[in-house]
Amino acid sequence: MDQSDLQAPTWQLSERARKLTSSAIREILKVTERPEVISFAGGLPSPATFPAERMREASDWILRHDPAAALQYSATEGYLPLREWIAARYSANGAAKGAANGAAIRASQVLITTGSQQALDLLGKVLICKDSPVLVETPTYLGALQSFSMYEPHYVQVPTDENGLIPEALTPDLTAGARLLYAQPNFQNPTGRRLPLERRRALAAFAKTAPFPVIEDDPYGALDYAGEPLPTMLSMSPDHIVHLGSFSKVLAPGLRIGYIIAPEELHFKLVQAKQATDLHTPSFTQRIVHEVVKDGFLDTHVPTIRALYRDQCAAMLASLERYMPEGVSWNRPEGGMFVWVTLPAQMNSMKLLEEAVAQNVAFVPGGPFFANEAQHNTLRLSFVTVSPTKIDEGVAKLAALIRARI
């Protein structure tokens, strides 16, 4: 066969694929894999928190006692005992965060997804038409923009302040024709902001009359440092909120287990879409998660993650305080993995990243987190995988670079 006599093929791609561009930031951040780089760029949880031995025991048990089911095709909806566990945890009698008002969540509302990222893809598939408006926070989670963009929406930025999304901004004008509103109320990626109780109530009330779902994406809710979670919006409007959860930040992300809690009618459409997307999430990893969590493991495990992140967050805040020049501001997160930094207005964090990487420090510039008009003088710092000593060293270097540019 003469396989080299023709050029590489140029096939016509879909419109959505043609819009996909290579990320300049991703290219720059490739250097962060070098061990000498102090990286505040990662969204990765600390591997120190992974309960590997517990998972090994669970895997062993499952493959000894139930291998045929764990290795076979299984239901698109997910492993029923895990769905039941999740429903119970969110309901009154579970030990759940945010279940204060006794809203009952049914297993029939729970769909297991291949990570939270897939939940976003499925919601895009089922809700978004080309050019239909989609409401997002300012800024918002980059991964959600990537997922939704595959369905070519028209993004509408909802105004925010230091407490997150401003419910009063959701005027009929702004929300006209919207297919969904996407929000992360707990320790948002990238800003680390937490939506206050009154705003949750206002947004949950808004959801009850809105002609589109409010998506409450909650990967970081369990990581509140004080152990005093605010109630979820799901608990306030259980029939009008679509809630996304994940085991990535409380167990381990490499298993890719997330979930969607949705009203049954939408749930049913999401199941059909998931069937067309990957049939089902791996049977084995779902069983591992269930085996690990079913007897209350998270109640003792999650506090150890919280304590680690709280200390490292405190270290970063202290270093920022110590080194940053006037004109630089940042928030003080009450949980999660990120600090959001605002530079003087004229400064571009993308340029700063190039200089920082040359000095072996990395972070993520804020620009890509904005759906439309970007604030280029912002950046996201993660503190979860870096030791306090290295945090101090890295922040000092960053501060020197910023000072030199003021």
Added chain:
Amino acid sequence: MDQSDLQAPTWQLSERARKLTSSAIREILKVTERPEVISFAGGLPSPATFPAERMREASDWILRHDPAAALQYSATEGYLPLREWIAARYSANGAAKGAANGAAIRASQVLITTGSQQALDLLGKVLICKDSPVLVETPTYLGALQSFSMYEPHYVQVPTDENGLIPEALTPDLTAGARLLYAQPNFQNPTGRRLPLERRRALAAFAKTAPFPVIEDDPYGALDYAGEPLPTMLSMSPDHIVHLGSFSKVLAPGLRIGYIIAPEELHFKLVQAKQATDLHTPSFTQRIVHEVVKDGFLDTHVPTIRALYRDQCAAMLASLERYMPEGVSWNRPEGGMFVWVTLPAQMNSMKLLEEAVAQNVAFVPGGPFFANEAQHNTLRLSFVTVSPTKIDEGVAKLAALIRARI
């Protein structure tokens, strides 16, 4: 909170979601979960073939020696050693099926997917625009229709005969504007047909000049009963064929590990689309597969699966011969999991299914496997999870029902 004072929400769905309808067949086939039902309906491999103990050892080893990496986020492209193993197996020096002509496949062409089903979703995402033509076999794999339909193509059926797709039928008129041609050359689902060598050559040559990719979906290639595989089209036109593979039929489907081998330019777009879809396939399950297969395990394991399926296929063919009335025809598969049965022209296999289920026998009617005009007098029988005794009993019952309708 007064959560019961409002009706369930009616949110506007995307056009693609509104087209999704509940499957009547799926509803009927729910009964096949009852143990008394003899089900020829499943596309499930036999759990008797799952190497559970081998997987237990692999899981144990990974979680003892490399837990931090196996449980962490990982590259969208997939686990590099597994990608390298796949590339080597398809290249000249690997022990690969169909690598006869020495085409070199590079790991940089391999993308690990969450099952083959996800490969279909990603190809749809990256190649199909609304209303663009997509070429499929007559009939074709139902899962591919489900995936592609999410991107709202216009299906064009390519004519087939008892040997599968007819390359001469791919006229400029038929293929005008097409975004892809989708085919399963080995023991196709649903027909069990294998594309002969000459047709493979013709189709591979066609791929070299076609302005769209030819997708060679090959989940069943290793399951040829005689152990005499025909070369893949990938080996004939390595730069112009997109090849899909899977470990579901040779190891276990519950791990959901498949792959796409594609020219680098398309590969890169597929990676971007996958990142938006589920970030990456679980790190842990990819490592399990690699750990199990890396030392040649499949070379001894797959022949045991072949032997099992060959015997059960022979049992089914013998029973069909024994009981079926004149006017009913079927093929004699040389591999795979399915026999395709054609009833007298006026007979509807959907009606037959209702009667069969009432007698505790199940199969899948052929209609849904046709993209456009369906041949309703067809049906698919799977023989892989049913014992020869039960095969005989089930086929006898089916034949009696058919006889009564002639």
